[in-house]
Amino acid sequence: AQRVTQPEKLLSVFKGAPVELKCNYSYSGSPELFWYVQYSRQRLQLLLRHISRESIKGFTADLNKGETSFHLKKPFAQEEDSAMYYCALNHRGSTLGRLYFGRGTQLTVWP
């Protein structure tokens, strides 16, 4: 069964500090992993996906199949990064939209 675990419900850092939001998954096949973000009073939106290997808003995430992890990292957090972050998994062979979400991590960046 597919499962996405985000162990931290809340995470607080100061502006300029590095931040890492953890995501672990369980899936026996080849997963597609995503990070979605929801800023205050805004809709859920895609932040990045592992297949793109891109950096968005200074965030990166590397798929580590050995550790079954897809942690989201940013070297210098900004106040505008405060939001709810969701890790999500889609398994190949499924219709695109069946994403399995983690419970989310609320990131607060203090000034």
Added chain:
Amino acid sequence: EPEVTQTPSHQVTQMGQEVILRCVPISNHLYFYWYRQILGQKVEFLVSFYNNEISEKSEIFDDQFSVERPDGSNFTLKIRSTKLEDSAMYFCASSRRGQGAGELFFGEGSRLTVL
């Protein structure tokens, strides 16, 4: 920038009543979805819809749920006889492509409260 729109933003209903949640997906998108999030819990997949039929549904999507695309723009979720446990935020989403594209565009959600 085009957005997925959902109505109503909040609906309160009595247990046993029928509820219809409406969504207008982005116009050139072909794949449509409903997700829900019970307060404090994960965002959960309900159903996906393509080419005027359900392409996949979860175990949550039982006989009391149905989806419809009644015209070229709307996509609706109907709950036939609401239960207390149906209280949740319901998200509609759409995407341009199927397999491999990866990006869903979500609406702001419809909060359903069942009393």
